[in-house]
Amino acid sequence: MEFEMKRMQAFFPASLEIQEELLKAGFRVPYDKESGRRTPIPVVVSSRVERKLRRNRLLKARDFESDGKFALVPGERALLELELTERGFLVLRPKPIEYHLEEMGFVSVPPRVWGTWASFSLPFSAYDELVGFLGEFRDDNGNGFYTASRGSGGRIEVYAYKGRKGKDLGIPVFGYALGLHGLTLAEEYLMEKAKENGVPEERLRYLRLGLKKRRETKAGLKVGIVWENGRPVEITLKLATTEPRVRIQGLYGELVGKSRGELARTDEWYMVVHAGDFMAALEAVGRAFGDKSY
Known part of the structure; x- marks a missing residue:
């Protein structure tokens, strides 16, 4: 089963592991005070609707318009493939077909935390197609599932989590892989930055810029529904990790943050959850505002 996504964002600047890998290779990440050179780790974004952002935040795109101050990136395509295994696991495979690279904008809380x-x-x-696809995994009791919500204006996001201690994670994730390998724009971007930083080109082939779940990584997937002005408009899936903590030596001191996984050379993107957990989470958020009558 395959769906076209509305939006996809992978925040690789949140990974201290990738930052350390680039620093060891000789890149000045993310900013060199002496030379003024910037080498931000890119956020990989795909949005079905056009996206307007400050020109200096757009690191790389195939097609965009700009007035010098702002950039307008046209709508892009990304797919999500779902596969059921014989053992009852659900494998979700994000596929960025068209995408662009952004620099992280200013945030008050560092992405690494x-x-x-x-x-x-x-x-x-x-929603209905997903529930039908996972129908054999329905658990009418829904034991152990809870919902939480947050809202701003007319927009409310409701997500499900398993177990009272799972609020920061959602449902358990048993494996995942995400990375910058195999993304042509990322390869071009790193080639350009290697020249700026004086990094030998051949060193790029040895970089590990993908992340896979380690045994000790505490990972979860938040499955939710976003409501706008009283109507559900999208299903949201968010990959989260909370433990263990990692420390690296940055350009200007020690940095501490949440581990995003084990470095790997992978161009495969996937997340693995129990199909029953995913189904229960979907139905929990579907019932959040009463009977589903939309």
Whole structure:
């Protein structure tokens, strides 16, 4: 089963592991005070609707318009493939077909201490098809599942989590892989930055810029529904990690943050959860505002 996503964002600047890998290779990440050179780790973004952002935040795109101050990136395509295994696991495979690279904008909390570091959005019209696809995993009791919400203005996001201690994670994730390998724009960007930083080109082939779940990584997937003005508009999926903590030596001192996984050379993107957990989470958020009558 495959769906076209509304939006996809993978916040690789949240990974101290990737930052350390680039620093060891000779890149001045993310900013060199002496030379003024900037080498931000890119956020990989795909949005079905056009996206307007400050020109200096757009690191790389195939097609965009700019007036010098702002850039307008046209709508892009990203897919989410879902596969059921014989053992009852659900494998979700994000596929960025068209995408661009952004620099992280200013935030008050450093991304390395966030929980969520990758997010995927489907149109709400996919809800019934998803529930039908996972129907054999329905648990009418829904034991152990809870919901939480947050809102701003007319927009409310409701997500499900498993177990009272799972609020920061959602449902358990048993494996994942995400990375910058295999992304042509990322390869071009790093080639340009290697020249700026005086990094030998051949060194790029040895970099590990992908992340896989380690045994000790505490990872979860928040499954939610976003409501706008009283109507559900999208299904949101957010990959989060909370433990263990890692320390690296940055350009200007020690940095501490949440681990995003084990470095790997991978161009495969996937997340693995129990199909029953995903189904229960979907139905929990579907019932959040009463009977589903939309």
